[in-house]
Amino acid sequence: MNYLENLNKEQKEAVLYTEGPLLIFAGAGSGKTRVLTYRVAYLIEEKGVYPTNILAITFTNKAANEMKERVGGLIGNTEGMWISTFHSACVRILRQNIESLKDFKKNFVIFDTKDQETLIKECLKELNLNDKNFPIRGVATEISRAKDMLIGPDKYYDRNMHDIRKRKLADIYSLYQKKLQKNNALDFDDILNKTVELLEQNPDVLQYYRNKFRYILVDEYQDTNFSQYTLIRLLAGEHKNLCVVGDDDQSIYSWRGADIGNILNFEKDFPGAKVIKLEQNYRSTQVILDAANSVIKNNFARKSKKLWTQKSTGRLIIYHYAVDEREEADFIMNEVERVIAEERRDLGDFAILYRTNAQSRVLEEACMSHGLPYRIVGGFKFYERKEVKDIVSYLRVIQNPDEDLSLKRIINIPKRGIGNAALDALTQYAASKADSLFSALLEVDNISRVSPKAKKGIKEFVSIMSELMGIAETEKVSKLVKEVLERTGYLDELEKGEDEESRTRAENIKELLSATFEFEALNENALLPDFLEQIALMSDIDTLEEGKSALVMMTLHSAKGLEYPFVFISGMEEGVFPSQRSYFEANQMEEERRLMYVGITRAMERLYLTAAFERTLYGSTTYNTVSQFIREIPKELLIKV
Numbered sequence: 344m345n346y347l348e349n350l351n352k353e354q355k356e357a358v359l360y361t362e363g364p365l366l367i368f369a370g371a372g373s374g375k376t377r378v379l380t381y382r383v384a385y386l387i388e389e390k391g392v393y394p395t396n397i398l399a400i401t402f403t404n405k406a407a408n409e410m411k412e413r414v415g416g417l418i419g420n421t422e423g424m425w426i427s428t429f430h431s432a433c434v435r436i437l438r439q440n441i442e443s444l445k446d447f448k449k450n451f452v453i454f455d456t457k458d459q460e461t462l463i464k465e466c467l468k469e470l471n472l473n474d475k476n477f478p479i480r481g482v483a484t485e486i487s488r489a490k491d492m493l494i495g496p497d498k499y500y501d502r503n504m505h506d507i508r509k510r511k512l513a514d515i516y517s518l519y520q521k522k523l524q525k526n527n528a529l530d531f532d533d534i535l536n537k538t539v540e541l542l543e544q545n546p547d548v549l550q551y552y553r554n555k556f557r558y559i560l561v562d563e564y565q566d567t568n569f570s571q572y573t574l575i576r577l578l579a580g581e582h583k584n585l586c587v588v589g590d591d592d593q594s595i596y597s598w599r600g601a602d603i604g605n606i607l608n609f610e611k612d613f614p615g616a617k618v619i620k621l622e623q624n625y626r627s628t629q630v631i632l633d634a635a636n637s638v639i640k641n642n643f644a645r646k647s648k649k650l651w652t653q654k655s656t657g658r659l660i661i662y663h664y665a666v667d668e669r670e671e672a673d674f675i676m677n678e679v680e681r682v683i684a685e686e687r688r689d690l691g692d693f694a695i696l697y698r699t700n701a702q703s704r705v706l707e708e709a710c711m712s713h714g715l716p717y718r719i720v721g722g723f724k725f726y727e728r729k730e731v732k733d734i735v736s737y738l739r740v741i742q743n744p745d746e747d748l749s750l751k752r753i754i755n756i757p758k759r760g761i762g763n764a765a766l767d768a769l770t771q772y773a774a775s776k777a778d779s780l781f782s783a784l785l786e787v788d789n790i791s792r793v794s795p796k797a798k799k800g801i802k803e804f805v806s807i808m809s810e811l812m813g814i815a816e817t818e819k820v821s822k823l824v825k826e827v828l829e830r831t832g833y834l835d836e837l838e839k840g841e842d843e844e845s846r847t848r849a850e851n852i853k854e855l856l857s858a859t860f861e862f863e864a865l866n867e868n869a870l871l872p873d874f875l876e877q878i879a880l881m882s883d884i885d886t887l888e889e890g891k892s893a894l895v896m897m898t899l900h901s902a903k904g905l906e907y908p909f910v911f912i913s914g915m916e917e918g919v920f921p922s923q924r925s926y927f928e929a930n931q932m933e934e935e936r937r938l939m940y941v942g943i944t945r946a947m948e949r950l951y952l953t954a955a956f957e958r959t960l961y962g963s964t965t966y967n968t969v970s971q972f973i974r975e976i977p978k979e980l981l982i983k984v
Contacts, residue, residue, distance in 0.1 A: 364613035371944035372626030484842035490532035564589035628657020672709035701854035721901030759800030856962030916967035
């Protein structure tokens with residue numbers, strides 16, 4: 344196989360070691376995908392393994408398709424080989440064997456997030472529980488966490504029998520599972536759980552798949568949760584020809600259930616396992632790698648490794664300490680413009696990374712003021728985010744009650760019992776009178792087709808909006824937004840959610856408050872119409888023309904797996920990055936440090952770290968010290984500008 348000549352010593356060793364358990368620690372940019380694909384090709388071409396006896400697991404369909412293409416490019420044909428995500432592989436197993444569990448049939452359906460939320464809503468109704476006390480998304484998150492740990496409803500109840508709220512959650516969980524079964528449906532977590540259950544309860548089925556998958560490869564092993572870990576141990580338990588590839592230093596998804604212990608304890612789970620470290624990096628300069636090594640070595644829960652490269656040493660890391668977040672954003676944009684002009688680089692060569700979505704607002708506004716096209720990876724632009732559009736819609740109706748589009752958006756947000764039937768009746772009544780929808784709300788008692796429950800909700804809504812319209816006449820925008828959030832209960836509902844999405848959405852709402860403070864600082868006597876005009880001008884600008892290169896912005900979590908010649912990591916302050924929440928648990932601080940390591944190693948040529956003395960974020964102004972992660976980088980690697 345001539346292509347083995349393309350591998351370095353450690354990569355080649357990983358490809359050639361085919362029998363028994365193998366753990367490959369693949370550092371950032373060390374060519375792990377090449378190792379995986381070459382290993383599959385070697386097993387088939389040189390070891391004579393049938394493609395049908397190989398199972399290769401990845402975490403995304405994109406990664407699975409890329410692996411298929413690359414293996415196909417090496418050996419010409421991947422027919423019969425299972426190269427797929429965990430969930431796709433499990434669905435294939437369940438389609439053939441789920442009837443062995445007796446509760447489900449082969450033609451089961453898979454419920455998506457919306458289906459899941461609808462089912463939970465039904466459970467709450469049947470159990471006479473309020474969705475304000477048990478927010479639907481929070482309940483879904485709790486059930487998902489339990490399933491990640493292979494904890495069923497009964498076990499969940501037993502573990503939480505002294506917690507009144509969790510006993511109620513156990514009741515919801517139990518009824519939810521019964522409803523899934525009645526619908527012959529699985530949710531996303533059940534796909535894994537039911538596969539594990541199937542294999543544990545049916546030795547003949549387990550033996551069949553152990554015989555079939557003589558060689559198992561798992562990518563991104565550091566991101567596996569308990570159910571995925573259990574599945575792999577079951578399948579590989581006999582022959583132990585298991586090769587896992589991952590990097591404990593890039594384990595950043597504990598909030599999704601990922602357990603770094605799976606990769607750190609691999610040698611205990613599989614005694615005698617071979618361990619190979621891929622430390623040669625093909626992406627970054629040595630200065631960037633030295634910075635990454637210096638930061639990550641401060642973690643305790645890791646295997647020792649040190650990235651190095653044959654590339655040039657590279658330029659020093661630029662560190663800028665700004666007065667505030669506005670000056671920080673302007674520095675970044677000025678630097679992008681300078682490099683493009685002096686070095687003739689493309690705008691798409693630059694990426695700006697930040698810890699939370701809410702930080703993007705100031706950066707987006709700086710892009711607009713500098714006329715730089717941009718795109719957000721893995722998320723929406725700030726003023727396009729649902730929660731921000733909801734509150735802006737409230738403001739638009741307060742300013743102009745005749746604006747039907749915004750009114751339809753918010754009339755039942757948060758929920759007030761005003762369904763589509765009531766909205767249709769109101770719309771038709773307004774049309775018959777040639778009047779606005781808000782006018783129809785004022786005359787709701789005259790509309791017979793609207794139910795008493797909906798009428799009650801409409802009257803509450805009208806009362807709230809009338810009070811807010813009065814406030815808008817005299818108060819500043821920041822005061823008005825606070826009143827909108829308080830009187831509608833919008834923010835309170837988000838803060839009750841126990842999932843990461845609810846927390847992020849709440850942060851974005853608070854960041855809208857920051858926008859009002861900045862607006863008032865620049866426009867002392869301006870009121871609501873002026874603020875709405877500014878937002879309209881911002882959100883209406885087409886920042887990315889078709890086919891045009893753009894500055895890339897994203898959270899650090901979204902950046903994993905990507906690389907850019909120039910990388911800016913902004914918000915390098917204590918309480919921002921690392922986040923405030925990480926101070927309470929050592930393992931959370933270690934994950935923040937791994938996130939920093941991921942951010943640093945996205946940079947190929949040049950890295951910029953920026954911080955601000957004063958930052959207004961989530962509606963409050965703070966004065967933070969510089970991030971400990973910057974202090975962990977040797978001074979000789981930094982140049983302060």
